[in-house]
Amino acid sequence: MSERIAVVTGASSGIGAASARALAKEGYTVFCAARRFDRLSALATEIGGVAVVCDTTDADQVAALAAAVGPRCDVVVNNAGGAVGQDPLETADVADWERMYQINVAGTLRVTQALLPAVEAAHGAFIFITSTAAETAYEGGGGYCGVKSAERYMAGSLRLELAGRPVRVCEISPGMVHTDEFSLVRFAGDQTKADEVYAGVDHPLVAGDIAEAVRWTATLPEYVNIDRLVIRPRAQAANWKVARAN
Template sequence: MAALASSHDDRKIAVVTGASSGIGAASARALAGDGFKVFCAARRIDRLTELADQIDGVAIACDVTDQDQVDALAAAVGPRCDVVLNNAGGAVGQDPIETADVADWERMYQINVAGTLRVTQALLGAVEAAHGAFIFITSTAAETAYEGGGGYCGVKSAERFMAGSLRLELVGRPIRVCEVSPGMVHTDEFSLVRFGGDQAKADAVYAGVAEPLVAADIAEAVRWIATLPEHVNIDRLVIRPRAQAANWKVARD
């Protein structure tokens, strides 16, 4: 734990998982800019500390696949939490089902699904106490299947249905359950991680696309949802760049 925010403040509280890069880091900045005290959670504490220092937030080293670390995150946050951004996740590999590595699929499930479940369970009481919101970052991979996407489409679909089931189970209680489903977002790490550090393969994903989304575009949607009145629920917001009509239909130069 590092970079403790200023004490005795009365800011609303947000928790962002996967905050060390990409959509998570951008969302932490956007929420802080709107007055939230942001608990930045991820595995890479060095990056988190730098971010938290910049936004007057709190850096918490947290691997969402580790129950003890998730429990420590919840303890650090305390009894009230206005927003939880379930963002930690990612894709591993893009092999066809015929040759896919089961370990890749298990890793994706542990982060995207089981990890999101752990965080949601650990912070649900605090969110209810604040009449707050859970925001799930899923993906347009949950909209439809595509070649090489069996594993990632599967885990993001599971996360989507987790959010949907949670919304049904909590109806009548003061908790919003919202989902943001991004399409093609160009970040420094998502595709690079997916392809095991192969920069050429990562670059090919965005080749010829003049204006893919960037992390700040999704962060603005997160900020908007987080600041809506508590009676307004955004069940699902699908965001794609103009150049992407579907997962498989992208305008390229």
């Protein structure tokens, strides 16, 4: 019963992989969940964790993840998500929005439902990785702002619904984080567009910065809840206000 168990979704890269490493250093056995087994396997070997192939949009795979974790789980990092496209509403592809909803919202709901009994048994914590896209709208962000807002209110509703029960429900809301894949996926592999997001910005955040917040939140006493932690680089005063070198 002394073994501490964590689950990190979207663990194959970026914030998820960094969070898995940070929790492993704290002594957690980390179940690394994502779609790409080759990356998961390498990460799990590196940190002494467990690789579980899990597409959170697939109910059967989420159920298999919960079965692999077992009857108790100390921390669930709901990190799987992402942005698809940045078109204005006038020309946005409905399929992109549907994909974002399935990954960010429905997938997170499936994982939360499946692992709630194990988290409650351990007096554990859910840590939702949302985004400052939930803070305010921006051009081209209607779809992503929408799904991250939905995820935020999912966390808020869960916190209210579980009041009095031994489960912490926490939210970490990152601003501009420079990872290898987030913007590249958003722009369908267009490296030039991806690079433009961070061009001229003095020290955008990196995945390890958010992982440190995950580690800190996870290791607080069980009576301490971090309702929402917004983290931005100094250069980003708001979603729409970013200092850039000329």
